[in-house]
Amino acid sequence: MSSTASRTLRIGRASTRVDVRAVVLVTALLLLTLGIATLSLTSGDFPVPVADVIRSLTGRGDTGTDFIVLTLRLPRVLCALLVGAALGVSGAIFQSLTRNPLGSPDFIGLTMGATTGALVVILLRAGDSGEVAVGALVGCTLTALAMYLLAYRRGAQGFRLILIGVGIGAMLDAFNSFLITRARLDEAVAAQRWQVGSLNGRGWEDVRPVGAALLVLLPIALVYARRLTMLTLGDEAATALGVPVERSRFALFAVSVGLAAVATAAAGPISFVALAAPQLARRLTGTAGSGLLAAAVTGGFLLIAGDWAAQRVMPGNNLPVGVATGAVGGVYLCWLLVHEWRRKA
């Protein structure tokens, strides 16, 4: 009925439609992600054979290997996957809500808000990493709230959200720079390090909040995914087809902000994943739906691949993953877009 590769799945009275190409590609991406995760767990300054990694994961390893695999490497890998997935879904929701590929949290001020929160904690309270994360969370949420209220005029329509977001983002960016100029050198270095976004030294205490947030927010996002798809028809058509537009938009906005906030709190403002993951996912799977799951998988893949590359390309340098995702994701997205335009022309 739809694209040629779509199949209907029926179990009793329950039914859904699945795009065969999307399923194949997402599965392939998952396998690739698993491969890189394995690489990340086995390789490094102390190579650990796969068999030993499995022994450690199943609780039968020796103390030394356990420390390397379970304490040093596994939290970092999980953090990459979860943060990437959260950013991917958050970006996908925002881009659909605003009907704009640039409508991702890192472009419309949310990340700047999180940064402001984090900087305030770093510079004014000299807080530890847990407090910095809370600061980022609060900063992001407050920014989102301000955005929504300012953009609200007979409904918070996508275009207004973007414009207001860009404006707030510019203001916060200026404020962030101001904060740093007032800081002592060591504080400024800490602030700068946080601003790039990194997975260096991430432990279980960073994994848990992101995991919990995903566990709660991802199912909500998936339930609302059909409404999100309908909202892309425009407010009027969506209302006419029975979608409570404003309520759905607020719920989706809140879920998306929540995901961006916890992700940024855990790993800092990692650039480009939220922007590129949904776009890459959409072009790979070739569907017009919201593709939240595909965006989650792509986000996780981008981040773990970026982190692995950052650690291996310049070993010993502890290159932050934000730099790698920016570089790799940017190049790939440019290539895709140019390729697509050429084909159309």
Add this chain to the structure above:
Amino acid sequence: MSSRLHAEDLTLSYEQRIVAEGLDVRIPDESFTVIVGPNACGKSTLLKALARLLKPRQGTVFLDGRAISQYSAKQVAHRLGMLPQTPIAPNGITVGDLVARGRYPHQSLLQQWSREDESIVAEAMRLTEVLELSNRFVAELSGGQRQRVWLAMVLAQQTPILLLDEPTTFLDIAHQIEVLDLCADLHEQGRTLVAVLHDLNLACRYADHLIAMKAGTIVAQGHPAEVVTAELVREVFGMDCRVIDDPETGTPLVVPAGRVARRKALTTVRTG
């Protein structure tokens, strides 16, 4: 005359600007109602209020005897379909996928694509003759094809009442007739249709109930043969004309007065 959809004492506004006041409208069941009037007279606004896309500042729209605001969004979407003037086709969507979205109000989280959905969507596409376009991208279609695809989507919604906001805009004369013929077919099958149209002559041809609006008020309601006169056209559009029988259908045909005659009438008004 029974009426599942009617409105009482509507005041409609965008923000502070009041567009229409004190409107009483009854849409006769199983009629093909057409709303006409000059630009910015509030006809699209009225349609939006009837489809609860716009909350009236005052007054109530009734659907099946209850205020439309008391229904859930999905309940309304089971009874009443609406095609906005400029709907947005999402990027990269195919015709089949777009039409399938018309089934949304009948689906649930667990039941996303029943056999019924499938056959109704196919039927809607067959009726509008877009079945063979199913795998094409909406963006690459012509204006006429695109309009038929949107109609198919609203048809797939399977509502007894259909509201269409200027379904013929941007279409050439042949495609306008094609779309209106399709509407007439739907009307003959027992659906209630309400459309906003610009072309008074086409409105007279297809409508069996006409609502003429001017500056936010309703000037006349009734069968086109009864209400469309030279006086009404002068009152509503401020233009002199003759109304003759359409040689093809016998419905009223508005022929604007010639330039010279209109100038003469103007001087008579000024000097007389």
